[in-house]
Amino acid sequence: MSPNTTRLRGRTALVTGSTGGLGVAIAKALADQGAFVVVSGRDKERGDAVVAEIRAAGGQAGFVAADLGAGADEVLRLAQQAAESAGGPIDILVNNAGVWGLPEPTSEVSEQALLESYRTNVVAPFLLTGALVPAMVERGRGAIVNVGSITGLIGGDRSALYSSTKAAVHSLTKSWAVEYGPRGVRVNAVAPGPIATERAAEAADHLAPVLARIPSRRMSTPDEVAAAVVFLAGDDAANIHGTILSVDGGWAAA
Numbered sequence: 001m002s003p004n005t006t007r008l009r010g011r012t013a014l015v016t017g018s019t020g021g022l023g024v025a026i027a028k029a030l031a032d033q034g035a036f037v038v039v040s041g042r043d044k045e046r047g048d049a050v051v052a053e054i055r056a057a058g059g060q061a062g063f064v065a066a067d068l069g070a071g072a073d074e075v076l077r078l079a080q081q082a083a084e085s086a087g088g089p090i091d092i093l094v095n096n097a098g099v100w101g102l103p104e105p106t107s108e109v110s111e112q113a114l115l116e117s118y119r120t121n122v123v124a125p126f127l128l129t130g131a132l133v134p135a136m137v138e139r140g141r142g143a144i145v146n147v148g149s150i151t152g153l154i155g156g157d158r159s160a161l162y163s164s165t166k167a168a169v170h171s172l173t174k175s176w177a178v179e180y181g182p183r184g185v186r187v188n189a190v191a192p193g194p195i196a197t198e199r200a201a202e203a204a205d206h207l208a209p210v211l212a213r214i215p216s217r218r219m220s221t222p223d224e225v226a227a228a229v230v231f232l233a234g235d236d237a238a239n240i241h242g243t244i245l246s247v248d249g250g251w252a253a254a
C-alpha cells in the first residue's frame with residue numbers, strides 16, 4: 001500500500017511525544033502524506049509499535065528514544081539521531097511532547113512539578129528548535145509546528161502551571177516566526193481544546209462542565225488536531241507564519 005497522498009513526499013519530520021496520545025495521530029497523518037516520520041518518546045516498545053503501524057500502512061518511519069525532561073545533552077542527541085534516522089536534515093519539527101495533569105491549586109504546586117513541566121513543555125522545544133533550525137535556515141526551508149493549548153490563550157481555574165507553559169509555547173511560536181520566517185522557516189502552532197485521547201477519561205469529571213459550554217459540545221478527535229498540524233506543516237500554508245490555530249470546538253469564542 002502506498003501513502004494516501006504525496007503532499008509531503010521527500011520531506012522528513014520529527015514528532016516529539018509520538019509514542020502515545022495526540023502525537024501518534026500526528027505521526028500517522030504526516031506519514032500518510034508521504035513524509036518520513038521520526039517517532040520519539042521515552043517508551044521504545046510503544047514507539048516501535050507506532051513505526052510498525054506506519055510501515056504496515058505503506059509509510060516510512062523510524063524511532064528515536066529520548067527523555068525530553070533530561071536536559072540539553074539528551075535533546076541535542078535526539079536532534080542528531082533524528083536526522084540520522086531520517087537519512088537527512090529534518091524538514092518538519094512538531095514540538096508535541098508535553099506534560100499535563102488535572103487542575104491543581106497554585107499553592108499546592110511543588111517546585112519539582114513546576115520545573116518538570118517547564119523542562120518538558122518549554123525548555124525542550126526551545127533547545128530542540130535551536131538544534132534543528134540552523135539546517136532549515138541553511139536550506140532556506142522548513143516548518144515548525146508547536147502544540148500549544150487553548151488554556152494558554154485563556155485563563156483556567158487551577159491551571160496556572162500548565163496554562164503558563166502553553167502561553168510560553170505560543171509566545172515562542174510568534175518570536176520564532178519573526179526570527180526565522182525571513183529565512184524560509186515557517187513557525188506556527190495549534191491550540192487544541194480537550195482531545196479524546198486514551199487519557200481523556202482521567203479528566204472526565206473536570207471536562208464535563210467545560211464541554212457543556214463549548215459550541216461543538218464535544219472534544220476534538222486526535223485526527224482532527226493532526227489534520228491542522230499537517231496543514232500548517234505543508235505547502236498549503238506557505239504564507240502562514242506565527243499563527244496559533246485553535247482546534248477547540250469554539251471554546252475560546254464562547
Ligand SMILES: NC(=O)c1ccc[n+]([C@@H]2O[C@H](COP(=O)([O-])OP(=O)(O)OC[C@H]3O[C@@H](n4cnc5c(N)ncnc54)[C@H](OP(=O)(O)O)[C@@H]3O)[C@@H](O)[C@H]2O)c1
Nearest residue numbers: 017018019020021022041042043067068069097098194195
Ligand atoms: N489531551 C488534551 O486534551 C490536550 C489538549 C490541549 C493540548 N494538548 C497537548 O497536546 C500534546 C500531547 O498531549 P497528549 O494528550 O497526547 O499527551 P499524552 O497522552 O500524555 O502523551 C504525551 C506524549 O509525550 C511524551 N512525553 C511525555 N513526557 C516526555 C518526556 N519527558 N520526554 C519525551 N517524551 C515525553 C509521551 O511519550 P513517552 O511516555 O513514551 O515518553 C507521549 O508520547 C501535549 O503538548 C499537550 O499539552 C493536549
